[in-house]
Amino acid sequence: MHIPSLGWWLPWLVLAPLGGAMVSPILAARSLKASRWFGALVLLGNFLLAVGLTPFAWNQGPLHYKFGGWAPPWGIEYVLDPVSAMMATLVAFFALIAYPGATLPREDQPQSNAASFQALYLLLSAGLIGIVLTGDLFNLYVFLEISSLSAYALVASGGDRGKVAAFRYLIIGSVAATFWVLGLGYLYALTGTLNMADMATRLPGVLGSRAAVAGLSFMVIGLLIKMALFPLHGWQPDAYSYAPAGAMPFISGVMAKVSAYALYRLLYDVFLKAGPAANALELLSWAAALSILAGSVLALGQRDVRRMLAYSSVAQIGYVILGMGIGNSFALTGAFLHIANHALMKGCAFAALGAFTARTGSSDVRALAGVAKIMPWTAAAFTIAALGIIGLPPMAGFFSKYYLLRGAVTAQAWPFVATFAISSLLSAIYFFRVIESLYLKEPEQTQQTHAVPGTLLMPAMVLAGLIIVFGVFNQRVIENFVPVIIAEEKS
Amino acid sequence: MNDQRLLWAILVSLIAVVPILLSDKRPNLRESWTFIAAFLKFGIIITLLSDLLAGVTPELVLLEIAPGYALHLKADPAGMVFALLASTLWIVTSLYSIGYMRGGKYPHQTGFFASFAVCVSSAIGIAFSANPLTFFVFFEILTIATYPLVVHNRNGEAIDGGRKYLAYTLIAGQCLLVALIWSGVLVPGASFTPGGFLAGSGASETTLRIIFLLFMLGIGVKAGIMPLHGWLPAAMVAPTPVSALLHAVAVVKAGAFGCVRVVGFVFGPELLRSIGMDWVLASFAAATILGGSLRALGETNLKKRLAYSTVSQLSYIVLGAALGSPAALAGAIFHIAAHGFMKITLFFCAGSIYTRTHFTEIGQLAGIGRRMPMTMGAFTIGALGLAGTPLMAGFVSKWNIGLGAIHSGHEIFVAVLVISAFLNFAYFFPIVYTAFFEGEPSEFKFDEAGYALWLPPTLTALASLVIGIFPDWFWSFYTLAWTAAKSVTGL
Numbered sequence: 001m002h003i004p005s006l007g008w009w010l011p012w013l014v015l016a017p018l019g020g021a022m023v024s025p026i027l028a029a030r031s032l033k034a035s036r037w038f039g040a041l042v043l044l045g046n047f048l049l050a051v052g053l054t055p056f057a058w059n060q061g062p063l064h065y066k067f068g069g070w071a072p073p074w075g076i077e078y079v080l081d082p083v084s085a086m087m088a089t090l091v092a093f094f095a096l097i098a099y100p101g102a103t104l105p106r107e108d109q110p111q112s113n114a115a116s117f118q119a120l121y122l123l124l125s126a127g128l129i130g131i132v133l134t135g136d137l138f139n140l141y142v143f144l145e146i147s148s149l150s151a152y153a154l155v156a157s158g159g160d161r162g163k164v165a166a167f168r169y170l171i172i173g174s175v176a177a178t179f180w181v182l183g184l185g186y187l188y189a190l191t192g193t194l195n196m197a198d199m200a201t202r203l204p205g206v207l208g209s210r211a212a213v214a215g216l217s218f219m220v221i222g223l224l225i226k227m228a229l230f231p232l233h234g235w236q237p238d239a240y241s242y243a244p245a246g247a248m249p250f251i252s253g254v255m256a257k258v259s260a261y262a263l264y265r266l267l268y269d270v271f272l273k274a275g276p277a278a279n280a281l282e283l284l285s286w287a288a289a290l291s292i293l294a295g296s297v298l299a300l301g302q303r304d305v306r307r308m309l310a311y312s313s314v315a316q317i318g319y320v321i322l323g324m325g326i327g328n329s330f331a332l333t334g335a336f337l338h339i340a341n342h343a344l345m346k347g348c349a350f351a352a353l354g355a356f357t358a359r360t361g362s363s364d365v366r367a368l369a370g371v372a373k374i375m376p377w378t379a380a381a382f383t384i385a386a387l388g389i390i391g392l393p394p395m396a397g398f399f400s401k402y403y404l405l406r407g408a409v410t411a412q413a414w415p416f417v418a419t420f421a422i423s424s425l426l427s428a429i430y431f432f433r434v435i436e437s438l439y440l441k442e443p444e445q446t447q448q449t450h451a452v453p454g455t456l457l458m459p460a461m462v463l464a465g466l467i468i469v470f471g472v473f474n475q476r477v478i479e480n481f482v483p484v485i486i487a488e489e490k491s
Numbered sequence: 492m493n494d495q496r497l498l499w500a501i502l503v504s505l506i507a508v509v510p511i512l513l514s515d516k517r518p519n520l521r522e523s524w525t526f527i528a529a530f531l532k533f534g535i536i537i538t539l540l541s542d543l544l545a546g547v548t549p550e551l552v553l554l555e556i557a558p559g560y561a562l563h564l565k566a567d568p569a570g571m572v573f574a575l576l577a578s579t580l581w582i583v584t585s586l587y588s589i590g591y592m593r594g595g596k597y598p599h600q601t602g603f604f605a606s607f608a609v610c611v612s613s614a615i616g617i618a619f620s621a622n623p624l625t626f627f628v629f630f631e632i633l634t635i636a637t638y639p640l641v642v643h644n645r646n647g648e649a650i651d652g653g654r655k656y657l658a659y660t661l662i663a664g665q666c667l668l669v670a671l672i673w674s675g676v677l678v679p680g681a682s683f684t685p686g687g688f689l690a691g692s693g694a695s696e697t698t699l700r701i702i703f704l705l706f707m708l709g710i711g712v713k714a715g716i717m718p719l720h721g722w723l724p725a726a727m728v729a730p731t732p733v734s735a736l737l738h739a740v741a742v743v744k745a746g747a748f749g750c751v752r753v754v755g756f757v758f759g760p761e762l763l764r765s766i767g768m769d770w771v772l773a774s775f776a777a778a779t780i781l782g783g784s785l786r787a788l789g790e791t792n793l794k795k796r797l798a799y800s801t802v803s804q805l806s807y808i809v810l811g812a813a814l815g816s817p818a819a820l821a822g823a824i825f826h827i828a829a830h831g832f833m834k835i836t837l838f839f840c841a842g843s844i845y846t847r848t849h850f851t852e853i854g855q856l857a858g859i860g861r862r863m864p865m866t867m868g869a870f871t872i873g874a875l876g877l878a879g880t881p882l883m884a885g886f887v888s889k890w891n892i893g894l895g896a897i898h899s900g901h902e903i904f905v906a907v908l909v910i911s912a913f914l915n916f917a918y919f920f921p922i923v924y925t926a927f928f929e930g931e932p933s934e935f936k937f938d939e940a941g942y943a944l945w946l947p948p949t950l951t952a953l954a955s956l957v958i959g960i961f962p963d964w965f966w967s968f969y970t971l972a973w974t975a976a977k978s979v980t981g982l
Contacts, residue, residue: 392631392632392634392635393628394628398631399556402668405669405672406672409673409676421669424661424665425662425665428661436650440645472554475554475556475557
């Protein structure tokens with residue numbers, strides 16, 4: 001009996017938002033409202049498709065799709081295994097949930113800008129999902145650039161300071177992309193293939209060569225810049241601060257995580273399949289630990305809560321990378337659980353902050369004084385996100401930290417155990433400063449406040465609820481959404 | 492096996508938070524919810540007690556929260572002592588809080604009663620936790636839920652007190668988390684076991700010592716073991732009902748109870764002795780007993796003196812646990828209840844005096860006993876009990892701890908108990924003397940602050956008198972304490 005392959009659906013996860021990005025401006029020429037609805041429908045369909053395919057990837061083994069019918073390693077292959085299913089669902093979910101707030105018509109913005117903004121937003125989600133699905137290292141580069149270019153433009157649409165931030169982001173991001181292609185060039189010269197699985201089988205013979213080491217190093221550095229690991233984070237605080245607030249739950253939630261996922265693929269599906277690389281992992285772990293501590297310390301010094309959250313992300317992406325560096329089952333599972341959990345928490349924090357800012361006109365910690373009185377629900381959502389990032393039960397962040405810590409203790413990596421513990425305390429300091437301001441301080445003067453549209457509030461509420469659900473039911477999440485990654489025994 | 496009452500015992504007060512918050516504008520309705528929840532909770536726990544005394548240990552395994560660890564509740568005798576204490580005293584404290592908060596016209600009362608309910612929920616959760624992870628979840632919820640109560644007054648002093656409280660408890664939480672994960676790596680999925688589960692783990696003595704120290708850093712902060720006690724006097728800025736129930740009963744008892752759990756149910760007295768940590772812990776406890784009393788002598792502020800008295804008295808429990816002989820453990824567990832009744836009496840009295848007269852210093856109390864005879868009468872009983880006068884609750888625990896010290900061959904600690912008794916007299920009796928015999932000679936007159944403020948201390952003073960004479964009256968504290976002690980020591 002012939003069952004039509006489910007793999008046929010895979011390209012649509014990318015093609016739908018990509019096509020949507022092209023159709024959306026045409027529609028917008030007629031009616032901006034229609035194109036906004038169209039974009040939302042595309043993203044909704046995409047999310048449902050990702051959710052629908054996930055159980056198949058879990059139960060029937062990875063789904064494959066060969067572009068143009070060309071078999072790998074010659075053609076480009078898309079793969080949906082439990083890990084990429086989780087990432088694709090996550091990206092599609094955040095794209096969907098932030099879309100209404102991000103594309104909210106703004107008075108200070110001409111209609112043509114609004115139209116291109118919608119298109120760029122769809123393009124960004126197409127690029128991110130493409131990175132997640134592709135099994136081809138060069139194709140990954142193409143999607144990395146698609147997502148980055150649209151992100152530059154999105155950041156630039158956040159006013160004058162956004163343009164400066166975007167320019168800086170553009171320069172640094174392009175350097176990162178160049179690193180990736182350069183490194184990939186070395187590997188291609190060595191192995192003659194671009195397909196991940198194929199490269200893993202061809203690498204063992206050349207693994208110790210300088211060219212392979214240099215290639216891997218370049219590619220890893222490229223990704224570390226993209227995910228803003230300290231000290232390669234220079235572009236990120238400005239970009240996060242001046243990007244349009246509505247798009248921030250999406251950008252802060254999943255963009256860096258997709259790069260972290262690409263790093264996982266590169267390390268675990270290509271290099272570690274080819275041979276041991278304990279040194280590389282250890283080096284990466286120390287870099288991550290440094291990023292955790294440095295990001296937390298830098299966050300302490302910020303008065304602007306957006307910058308504080310940005311530096312907090314520098315620290316939190318370090319959690320994910322440290323989990324991958326430690327590399328046992330607990331740590332790896334913790335890393336992916338933290339990808340999901342941190343996306344929820346940071347997305348929620350940025351969504352709530354966006355609402356505060358829309359209300360008070362400033363994201364300075366002093367401007368938030370007493371805001372909990374006028375926006376109790378949003379303040380509660382922010383608090384839940386903050387407690388989660390600090391890592392307190394029963395929030396989601398506690399449980400991913402539990403996995404990571406357990407991985408570190410199992411590996412007897414005591415410096416990293418200390419890193420996780422200290423980072424929690426540092427994040428408690430910078431978050432409780434904001435919480436104190438929200439709840440305990442009196443407003444400085446009677447500020448002009450503006451009504452906040454529900455589309456900006458909705459993501460904060462939904463995400464705050466999910467933070468608790470993902471925490472309490474974390475074992476259900478792990479059974480159905482975030483895969484347990486069985487690390488191969490390292491000798 | 493699966494007894495849902497355990498869950499309801501915790502949830503009742505948690506659910507009550509919703510109607511409490513919703514009845515913000517109607518104080519009488521709001522306080523009714525507190526009372527309904529308090530009585531329901533008490534009733535549920537009493538039915539659990541009757542099962543336990545009949546020889547059935549109620550147990551409930553809820554969903555898994557980490558690999559190998561379920562949210563697992565169990566009403567064993569030791570936990571039952573703590574649960575009975577917290578649920579009994581919540582009722583009287585609720586009555587008292589209403590009198591105090593309305594009498595003092597405090598703002599933010601809705602938040603106060605809501606946080607209070609969450610705290611009591613987590614205290615019961617701590618009491619019934621059957622494994623370290625469940626314990627930790629409730630332990631941290633208690634930390635966070637107490638914070639709004641500490642900063643209730645919203646002024647600079649309260650915010651500083653709150654910061655200090657968070658700094659101590661969050662650092663402790665990280666130590667506790669590492670300790671429990673480490674013990675979980677040694678013995679995966681272990682539950683609290685009478686006599687300890689780490690005995691057969693095969694870990695080296697040094698490892699076990701480090702784990703024990705981490706555990707003690709983790710719970711020693713809440714138990715106020717010197718030098719980890721600094722937050723307790725600072726937290727006295729909270730309204731008196733908070734000091735009464737939380738900083739004399741629930742929060743600090745969570746620490747002291749945690750100490751009993753770790754010594755008796757994680758390590759076991761035997762293992763503790765073989766790694767030589769019993770002496771270390773007992774010495775710290777003895778130093779705290781004496782040091783706390785000496786500091787109390789030096790304080791002229793009534794609440795501060797009571798706070799240091801608490802620091803000192805809590806270490807009776809720690810000392811009893813450290814000694815590890817059956818009588819010492821029984822005395823320690825009984826003291827959880829005994830000290831609760833006595834100390835809450837004293838705090839109630841301090842609050843009643845403050846509400847009526849705004850006196851906070853001991854020097855101001857001249858003649859107050861003739862104006863407020865019920866209050867000061869109760870105070871006298873409580874003070875006598877804490878000093879360990881025969882026929883008072885405190886005597887029962889001290890007698891057993893002293894016996895236990897002799898049984899375990901550490902007679903020197905009997906001397907500590909005796910000296911401490913003298914110090915207790917030395918810092919309590921000047922207060923009683925000043926209140927009744929100093930100042931302008933005058934007739935007794937009844938100038939109390941309303942029944943909600945003098946009835947609760949009278950009731951708790953009576954209770955501490957009754958369980959001093961009949962230690963098993965109503966709550967069966969003495970039987971429970973001995974049953975727990977016997978199970979731990981295998982007697």
